[in-house]
Amino acid sequence: MAVNNDDVKLIGAWASPYVMxxxxxxxxxxxxxxxxxxxxxxxxxxxxxxxPVHKKIPVLLHNGKPICESSIxxxxxxxxxxxxxxxxxxxxxxxxxxxxxxAYLDEKWFPNMKGVITAASEEEKNAAVDQLKMExxxxxxxxxxxxxxxxxxxxxxxxxxxxxxxxRAIQVMAGVKLLDEEKTPGLVKWAEKFSADPAVKDVLPxxxxxxxxxxxxxxxxxxxxxxx
Amino acid sequence: MAVNNDDVKLIGAWASPYVMxxxxxxxxxxxxxxxxxxxxxxxxxxxxxxxPVHKKIPVLLHNGKPICESSIxxxxxxxxxxxxxxxxxxxxxxxxxxxxxxAYLDEKWFPNMKGVITAASEEEKNAAVDQLKMExxxxxxxxxxxxxxxxxxxxxxxxxxxxxxxxRAIQVMAGVKLLDEEKTPGLVKWAEKFSADPAVKDVLPxxxxxxxxxxxxxxxxxxxxxxx
Numbered sequence: 001m002a003v004n005n006d007d008v009k010l011i012g013a014w015a016s017p018y019v020m021x022x023x024x025x026x027x028x029x030x031x032x033x034x035x036x037x038x039x040x041x042x043x044x045x046x047x048x049x050x051x052p053v054h055k056k057i058p059v060l061l062h063n064g065k066p067i068c069e070s071s072i073x074x075x076x077x078x079x080x081x082x083x084x085x086x087x088x089x090x091x092x093x094x095x096x097x098x099x100x101x102x103a104y105l106d107e108k109w110f111p112n113m114k115g116v117i118t119a120a121s122e123e124e125k126n127a128a129v130d131q132l133k134m135e136x137x138x139x140x141x142x143x144x145x146x147x148x149x150x151x152x153x154x155x156x157x158x159x160x161x162x163x164x165x166x167x168r169a170i171q172v173m174a175g176v177k178l179l180d181e182e183k184t185p186g187l188v189k190w191a192e193k194f195s196a197d198p199a200v201k202d203v204l205p206x207x208x209x210x211x212x213x214x215x216x217x218x219x220x221x222x223x224x225x226x227x228x
Numbered sequence: 229m230a231v232n233n234d235d236v237k238l239i240g241a242w243a244s245p246y247v248m249x250x251x252x253x254x255x256x257x258x259x260x261x262x263x264x265x266x267x268x269x270x271x272x273x274x275x276x277x278x279x280p281v282h283k284k285i286p287v288l289l290h291n292g293k294p295i296c297e298s299s300i301x302x303x304x305x306x307x308x309x310x311x312x313x314x315x316x317x318x319x320x321x322x323x324x325x326x327x328x329x330x331a332y333l334d335e336k337w338f339p340n341m342k343g344v345i346t347a348a349s350e351e352e353k354n355a356a357v358d359q360l361k362m363e364x365x366x367x368x369x370x371x372x373x374x375x376x377x378x379x380x381x382x383x384x385x386x387x388x389x390x391x392x393x394x395x396r397a398i399q400v401m402a403g404v405k406l407l408d409e410e411k412t413p414g415l416v417k418w419a420e421k422f423s424a425d426p427a428v429k430d431v432l433p434x435x436x437x438x439x440x441x442x443x444x445x446x447x448x449x450x451x452x453x454x455x456x
């Protein structure tokens with residue numbers, strides 16, 4: 001059931017983990033929105049006008065006003081539709097902790113995740129994976145509950161969970177398990193719960209589709225390089 | 229007049245722009261705190277224990293609980309001491325805008341600012357300076373008032389203003405005006421008002437001291453390189 005009579009649009013693309021974040025947040029809040037998908041390799045006039053600084057997706061358009069940057073959009077959604085289930089914790093220290101781990105994911109975890117694919121050797125691959133601190137964070141933040149956000153999906157769940165499709169695709173492509181029953185048992189359990197959540201399951205891209213998408217991209221790059 | 233009976237400590241260093249952010253925020257809120265300065269070239273046990281992930285200053289210790297990352301600390305201070313002048317705007321869209329520009333400063337502006345020093349040519353130097361979009365942001369966000377935050381110093385003022393000492397030091401060292409009467413008249417006026425504010429003037433490092441500090445650092449690096 002939708003809670004909004006507002007005009008809500010999201011400029012994005014199905015395969016982007018960053019776009020998945022506001023999609024999950026809007027689902028949690030039961031906000032109806034129109035999903036405007038960008039075509040790969042070009043940028044729409046609307047995107048260029050709405051995010052002239054970075055020219056990147058996602059952009060949320062709320063009654064025509066643009067909001068940019070995935071984590072900032074998620075906080076915005078939490079503040080505007082504040083009566084629905086909250087995404088950020090209410091306690092300031094827990095909020096700071098949630099923001100800390102969300103920032104850590106963007107600054108460290110995801111670059112490391114990409115490093116797994118580009119690693120030149122097994123050592124480099126393992127070094128990239130070994131730097132993943134999120135199992136410890138899960139223990140610290142979830143306090144024995146299912147999610148980083150406690151009983152419900154919260155800010156860190158959204159930030160981290162948006163990468164699950166790509167993490168699984170990397171497992172297929174590079175043969176590296178980023179979440180592993182032995183090393184990260186908490187995260188394996190968490191990933192299952194997160195993926196099955198009603199706010200998530202329809203917007204989390206399947207690994208197989210992402211692998212196909214990767215192959216297409218790679219072929220396009222090769223064609224472009226060969227013809228230049 | 230202090231508003232707190234809490235135990236508030238800040239692990240930092242006088243020359244760090246990132247440390248200046250929570251110092252200004254604590255001043256705005258009239259919160260008394262103990263300033264624990266790290267020595268350059270070593271990290272205290274307290275720092276390593278309080279920020280084991282990044283091992284970086286600043287760290288705020290509030291009744292013993294650590295909060296890390298400068299912008300996250302500023303938001304924390306705003307939320308905990310909420311009855312005093314607010315740092316983030318109350319309107320969700322304006323909050324998102326403030327967070328957007330604070331993130332832009334960290335991701336784009338400051339790396340460009342450093343690029344001015346390391347630029348190999350005049351073209352590179354100008355390219356780095358030309359990428360500075362903050363004059364436009366000032367016009368957009370301040371809406372004709374003195375500060376990005378309106379009549380009072382807010383989140384973007386703190387994020388940006390923390391770099392003023394180093395911007396002035398770069399002017400001395402590299403001969404490049406990052407804020408310029410012709411190109412950025414709004415920011416020149418803003419920088420004067422910001423620097424003179426009671427919450428700022430005692431914690432904004434003087435350019436001359438930063439230049440001296442830079443020379444010392446540079447000499448230390450050379451000695452270290454020569455002896456290795």
